[in-house]
Every structure is written in structure tokens, then in C-alpha cells.
Amino acid sequence: MIPITEIAKRALDGKPLIEKEYDMRVFSPRVRELVKEYGISYDSDVLVPSDDGLADAVFKAAFDLICDVGVYCKDTERIIAFEEKEVRKELKTSYDHAVLGEGMEQRTLIPRKPDSKEKPWIFAGAGGVTVSDESIFMRLVENYAKRIPIANAITTPCLLSVDGAHIRAKSPLEIEGSIRTVVLGREALRRAGRPGLPIMNAIGTAESAIALASGLHPDFGLRKTDGYMIAELAELKTDLDLLNRAALLQSLNVPIAGIFGPIYGGFAGGAEGTAVTSTAFHIQGILTYGASWTLCFPIHIKYTSSSSPELIWLASLYAQAVSRNTRVPALYYNYTAAGPCTEMVLQEFAAEFIAAISSGASIETGGVAKGKYFDYLTPIEPMFASEVAYASAGIKRSDANEIVKKIVPKFIDKVPDPPRGKRFQDCCDSLTGEPSKECFGIYEEVKKQVSDLGIEFLY
Amino acid sequence: MSDVIEKLKQAVIDGDAEAVYKFSAEAIESGAAPLEILEMGISEGAKIVGEQFERMDIFLTELMLSGEAMMAGLDVVLPHIQAGDVPRRGKIVVGTVRGDIHEIGKNILKSLFVANGFEVSDIGVDVPTSKFVEEAEKIGADVIAISALMTSTIGGQKDVIDYLEQTGNRNKFIIMVGGGPTNQDWADEIGADGFAETAPEAVRVATQLIEKRRG
Numbered sequence: 295m296i297p298i299t300e301i302a303k304r305a306l307d308g309k310p311l312i313e314k315e316y317d318m319r320v321f322s323p324r325v326r327e328l329v330k331e332y333g334i335s336y337d338s339d340v341l342v343p344s345d346d347g348l349a350d351a352v353f354k355a356a357f358d359l360i361c362d363v364g365v366y367c368k369d370t371e372r373i374i375a376f377e378e379k380e381v382r383k384e385l386k387t388s389y390d391h392a393v394l395g396e397g398m399e400q401r402t403l404i405p406r407k408p409d410s411k412e413k414p415w416i417f418a419g420a421g422g423v424t425v426s427d428e429s430i431f432m433r434l435v436e437n438y439a440k441r442i443p444i445a446n447a448i449t450t451p452c453l454l455s456v457d458g459a460h461i462r463a464k465s466p467l468e469i470e471g472s473i474r475t476v477v478l479g480r481e482a483l484r485r486a487g488r489p490g491l492p493i494m495n496a497i498g499t500a501e502s503a504i505a506l507a508s509g510l511h512p513d514f515g516l517r518k519t520d521g522y523m524i525a526e527l528a529e530l531k532t533d534l535d536l537l538n539r540a541a542l543l544q545s546l547n548v549p550i551a552g553i554f555g556p557i558y559g560g561f562a563g564g565a566e567g568t569a570v571t572s573t574a575f576h577i578q579g580i581l582t583y584g585a586s587w588t589l590c591f592p593i594h595i596k597y598t599s600s601s602s603p604e605l606i607w608l609a610s611l612y613a614q615a616v617s618r619n620t621r622v623p624a625l626y627y628n629y630t631a632a633g634p635c636t637e638m639v640l641q642e643f644a645a646e647f648i649a650a651i652s653s654g655a656s657i658e659t660g661g662v663a664k665g666k667y668f669d670y671l672t673p674i675e676p677m678f679a680s681e682v683a684y685a686s687a688g689i690k691r692s693d694a695n696e697i698v699k700k701i702v703p704k705f706i707d708k709v710p711d712p713p714r715g716k717r718f719q720d721c722c723d724s725l726t727g728e729p730s731k732e733c734f735g736i737y738e739e740v741k742k743q744v745s746d747l748g749i750e751f752l753y
Numbered sequence: 754m755s756d757v758i759e760k761l762k763q764a765v766i767d768g769d770a771e772a773v774y775k776f777s778a779e780a781i782e783s784g785a786a787p788l789e790i791l792e793m794g795i796s797e798g799a800k801i802v803g804e805q806f807e808r809m810d811i812f813l814t815e816l817m818l819s820g821e822a823m824m825a826g827l828d829v830v831l832p833h834i835q836a837g838d839v840p841r842r843g844k845i846v847v848g849t850v851r852g853d854i855h856e857i858g859k860n861i862l863k864s865l866f867v868a869n870g871f872e873v874s875d876i877g878v879d880v881p882t883s884k885f886v887e888e889a890e891k892i893g894a895d896v897i898a899i900s901a902l903m904t905s906t907i908g909g910q911k912d913v914i915d916y917l918e919q920t921g922n923r924n925k926f927i928i929m930v931g932g933g934p935t936n937q938d939w940a941d942e943i944g945a946d947g948f949a950e951t952a953p954e955a956v957r958v959a960t961q962l963i964e965k966r967r968g
Contacts, residue, residue: 322814368854424904424934452904460908463852468905501852501905528857560813560857595861596809596951598933666936 295584296384298541301374305537308364308372313531316366316373317561321529324363325567328355336565341603341702342610342649342695349408349614356573356615357381360530365578368527369534376581385577389586390621392549394447394519399490401446403549403587405623408614408654411688415656417494417521417625418442418676419449423665426454428474430669430718432482433727437673439486442680444752447494447521449658450479454668463501472500472509480515494521494551494658503538510546518548524583526554529561529571532582540583551625552579552588558605559595565604568592572612580622588616589658591627597709598664599631601642603702609646610653610691617654625658626650631708633663633715634672635733638705640740643679645701648749651686652694659683662715669717674733682744685751697747704743755785758794761826765798766805768818770825777829787833795826799868806865807953813861820864842869843895843963846888848876849932850909855902858932861952862898869956882912889926895963897926898955899945902933910935911943918944927962931955 332351364373392403403415419438425431453471461471483491497509524539543550554575562571579585616624628646632638659676721730757780764772780790802819805811856878866873889897901907910930917923929947940948949955
């Protein structure tokens with residue numbers, strides 16, 4: 295691992311460059327050149343490619359990209375550069391697992407491969423989407439833990455407010471919100487009878503490094519076997535606040551994730567460039583943060599969701615590229631266009647996760663309704679998503695492609711104007727979190743649709 | 754339309770700032786009407802680029818390069834145009850709230866506003882509340898467009914509105930909000946005038962709100 299002090303030195307002493315120049319005249323043209331050089335091409339007929347050569351070409355392009363353009367530090371306006379030899383060494387000596395959870399829930403997150411029968415890591419829950427009320431937070435987390443026995447880890451919601459006051463970054467409200475997120479999450483898991491489950495998005499509500507540091511105090515319940523995310527900024531960027539987190543978390547010796555949301559249609563260009571950039575982001579997490587796992591959540595620049603065919607293709611290819619060529623476990627997270635209690639949201643999860651799992655990734659159940667709306671969460675969506683992901687292990691990419699191509703037409707026309715669905719308050723019991731009969735009916739219907747296409751659910 | 758104006762339009766579409774500068778100067782020297790150069794060359798090229806981006810035929814880099822090229826052309830042409838000759842689409846302040854460093858959404862918004870003929874002041878990211886108001890006052894803005902990407906930062910949008918209300922200036926400006934966790938419900942809750950989920954939609958909403966205000 296490259297010491298964080300060395301990364302900091304490069305961020306302070308590297309080549310100076312205005313950010314806009316990096317975006318438009320360094321990063322973007324180089325991505326375009328590499329896509330051409332390696333002959334990477336999107337094929338709308340093959341959403342889950344089976345071509346190992348194509349996956350390796352994406353990896354080589356990503357490797358060249360990060361060696362050529364480095365990682366941009368926004369605060370210092372300098373390039374954190376990496377030598378080719380150094381990148382090769384880091385990829386060969388990186389972490390290859392992360393131990394998460396306590397007691398009976400302790401498990402080891404390991405990398406998967408395309409077409410692998412190895413069961414995916416199931417990181418289930420709210421995907422960090424916001425709730426307006428602490429009781430909704432509790433009911434959701436309890437239900438995730440109770441209703442998803444195959445969950446290896448929980449992703450909690452974020453809190454919108456503290457005692458009625460909207461949280462502001464870098465304010466005492468953020469500190470208090472971050473601490474409450476941890477305390478409430480741990481207590482909800484205890485109530486569900488699974489106190490050892492790791493919280494892998496610790497601390498979701500903390501936007502600033504100071505809020506993260508505050509919530510880390512052992513009195514509040516976080517453990518070294520929880521998961522700790524550090525964002526990588528679009529595209530191939532970081533800043534000192536994020537490097538500060540790495541400095542703290544590395545010293546605490548906890549499982550760090552590099553998490554990134556490459557933008558389809560942004561500086562990376564189309565599906566090909568975004569696949570290359572996603573793969574380069576995975577490498578960035580290893581190099582700059584010492585990541586032992588990574589999380590990719592691509593976003594469509596126009597729809598701000600991830601279930602469009604181009605994004606399914608790029609997610610599949612990214613997962614293949616990193617799982618075939620690196621040792622660090624890769625997780626995929628999605629943003630559904632549709633909201634809770636709709637058929638569409640479950641169909642989106644099915645299409646994206648069948649593609650990602652067959653391509654070598656594990657999953658975090660993603661942001662429902664684009665993660666945009668407070669309280670648009672129920673236990674049903676992560677429950678279904680986890681079950682379909684678990685059932686997709688062992689499916690060959692070619693078979694996954696055929697299945698995904700049959701699911702996508704069920705919702706694709708609705709992506710530009712998706713149904714928002716229902717809020718927790720409108721379709722779950724407020725005291726128990728029990729989803730309504732309507733929610734379960736939709737769940738059973740889509741499960742049948744997916745089963746009929748050849749997915750064999752565990753239960 | 755003259756050949757040079759056609760070339761100018763194409764240079765805007767290509768995002769070639771040097772060529773736009775050159776053809777703008779050539780068009781002026783050839784005696785073409787400045788307003789025609791602006792409308793048929795620069796603005797028409799920018800309009801086509803905006804449409805291409807909305808169809809995803811081009812991506813953010815191309816959009817921003819065209820925005821830069823357009824600005825290069827305006828530097829040449831605007832000094833030859835009398836104030837009042839150009840139909841004023843509107844003046845916009847765009848920025849991301851205090852504590853939030855996300856800027857891609859804001860940059861797309863800026864580029865599309867420029868492409869659609871608006872005068873835009875981009876005040877960056879992590880912007881203090883008062884700076885939005887100060888800049889709007891300074892340029893005589895029609896709209897303050899406030900971006901926020903995080904749940905923990907969207908409260909900053911409300912802060913700007915509250916600041917305007919508490920200083921008695923709320924009705925001076927149209928307030929629009931956008932970015933990751935924002936939505937129409939949130940816009941209504943905090944008393945914003947407009948919300949848009951995408952940048953093209955933001956341009957349409959801003960245009961409608963400005964037209965409505967001007968009567």
C-alpha cells in the first residue's frame with residue numbers, strides 16, 4: 295500500500311493544473327484515445343458481454359489511463375501521479391479480502407470472477423437514501439436484518455434532520471446526525487436479533503471528515519469490522535478532506551472502500567469511456583486510499599439512474615475487467631429510476647444485478663427512485679434485490695445476457711418518466727415496518743416473471 | 754446566410770474556440786450585420802449543440818467546449834451590438850451550496866444556459882449563503898439557481914431563501930433548486946420558485962419563470 299503521507303506529498307507537490315484543463319484537455323481526450331486504441335465498442339445487442347478479450351482491453355485502457363493522467367486533487371489543484379511499475383506492484387500486493395461483522399455474523403468478503411458460482415456478498419438495505427424520521431430509520435433497518443437472512447451486511451438510511459432541524463454539512467447538526475445514524479443502526483440490528491451484522495456504509499450521514507471522525511468514537515457503537523467508505527470524485531479526483539479520512543481510517547486499520555459514481559455522458563463520454571473510467575476508479579481506490587473493497591455506482595447524466603442498456607453494459611464490463619485483473623473485491627450499486635411498490639423497480643434490480651453478478655461483482659442494494667425522495671423506501675426492494683443477486687451466482691454471462699435482454703424491455707420505455715411509487719408511510723405499517731399486501735403482491739409477481747426466465751431463487 | 758456565418762455556426766458545434774474567434778472576426782470585417790452573426794452563427798450553433806446533448810449524441814466535454822467557443826465568439830461580436838438590440842433571455846447566478854463540493858451538475862447547467870443565450874455568473878462550489886445574494890445583486894440577476902448534491906447540504910438551499918426573506922429581498926429574484934436529493938416536494942417545502950431534475954428542463958423552467966415575471 296502506498297503510505298497516505300506519500301499520497302499527500304504528491305497531492306501537495308504534483309504537477310499543477312487548473313481543474314477544467316484536467317477535465318477537458320487531459321482526462322477526457324485521453325479516455326477517448328484509449329477507447330479507440332483498444333477497440334472498445336458498445337453493442338446494444340449484448341448487454342452482458344462474454345468476451346474476455348474485451349474485458350481485458352477495458353482493464354488495460356484503465357491502467358494506461360491512470361498512469362497517464364493520474365488522480366486530480368481538487369484542493370491543491372495538482373496531479374497525484376503514479377508510475378506504471380508502481381501501479382503493477384500495488385495491484386499485485388493489494389488487499390484481497392475484508393473481514394466484516396462480529397460473532398455469528400462474521401464473514402469474509404472475497405473477490406468473485408465472471409461466471410463464478412461463488413455466492414456474492416450481499417450488502418443490503420437503504421443504500422444511504424434519506425429518511426425524514428428516526429422511527430422510520432429504525433423500522434427499516436430492523437426489517438432489512440429480519441427479512442434478508444442472506445444479507446452479509448447492512449446499508450442504513452441517512453437522516454435528513456435532527457430534532458426537526460435540517461442537517462447542514464460541517465455543522466453540529468451533522469455531527470449529531472452522524473452519531474445518531476450509528477447508534478440507531480446498531481440498536482436496530484440488535485432488536486432484529488442480528489447484533490453482529492456489519493454496517494458497511496458507516497457513517498452514511500457524515501459528509502465531512504470531522505463528522506466521520508466524531509461518529510467513530512467507540513462509545514457510539516461502530517466497530518473495526520464495519521465498512522468505511524471514502525468517495526472518489528468524478529472523474530478520477532479526490533480532495534484533502536477525503537485523503538484526511540484515508541489517513542484516519544488507515545491508522546485505525548479498518549476495511550476501507552473506494553466508492554465512485556462515474557457519469558455516463560459526462561467527461562468520460564459514452565458507455566465505452568465510462569466503462570474504462572469505472573475500472574480506473576477501482577484502481578484509484580487501491581492506490582490513493584488503500585481500499586480493501588470498492589463500490590461502483592454509475593449514473594446516467596440525463597436520467598440520473600443506472601438501468602439504461604448502456605449502463606448495464608458498462609457495469610457488466612467494468613465488473614469483468616476488475617474481477618479478472620485485480621484482487622480487490624468489487625461491489626456494484628444501482629440507482630433505480632422507479633420507486634417503491636412498483637413492478638418496474640424490481641425489474642430494474644433484476645436486470646442490473648443479474649448482469650453484475652454473472653460478471654464477477656458483488657452488490658450493495660441501491661438507491662430506489664434515484665435516491666432522490668425522502669422516505670421512498672420499503673424493506674421489499676432490498677429483499678428482492680438480494681434474493682435475485684444471490685440466485686444469479688453461477689449463471690454464465692451468455693445466459694445472463696439473454697435473461698437481461700428479456701427483462702429490460704419491460705421497463706425501458708418508462709426510464710425517462712418513471713413511476714415514483716410510494717413512501718414508507720404509505721405502504722408499510724408504521725409500528726412494525728411490515729410492507730402492505732400490495733407490496734408483497736408486486737414482489738411475488740416480479741419474482742415469478744424472473745423465475746420464468748430461468749433464475750432459481752434459494753427460497 | 755453567408756458562407757462565413759455558416760462556418761462560424763459549424764465551429765461552435767465543433768467546439769473550436771480559435772475557429773469561432775476567427776470566423777466571428779471575418780464576419781464582422783466582411784460587413785455582415787452583428788445581430789445576424791450572433792443569431793444565425795453563434796446562437797444557432799449553440800442551439801444545435803444543446804439539442805445534440807439532450808439526445809445524448811454528444812457528451813459533457815463537447816457541450817462545454819462549445820460553450821467556451823461560443824464565449825470566444827461573443828467577445829468579438831458583442832462590442833459591435835447596441836445595448837437593447839439583443840433579446841435578453843435572462844441573467845442567472847449558478848452555484849453549489851456551502852459545504853458541498855459537487856460541481857458537474859452545476860457545470861452542465863451553466864453550459865446549457867450559455868448555449869441558450871443566458872448571461873451566466875458561475876460562483877463555484879461550497880458557496881456561502883450571502884455570496885449567492887451578493888452576486889445576484891451585482892449582475893442584476895433574474896434567477897438564482899442553487900445546486901446541492903447531498904442530503905446533508907440541501908439545507909443550504911433553504912438558507913439562501915431564508916436569507917433573502919429575512920433581509921426583505923425574497924421577491925427580487927427567482928429561486929430555482931436542483932441536484933441529487935432535491936425534488937419538487939422539497940422545492941415547495943422551502944419556498945423555491947422552480948425545480949428541475951435535468952439541466953435542459955432547468956433551462957425551460959427558467960425561461961418560463963422569467964417570461965411570467967416579465968409579463
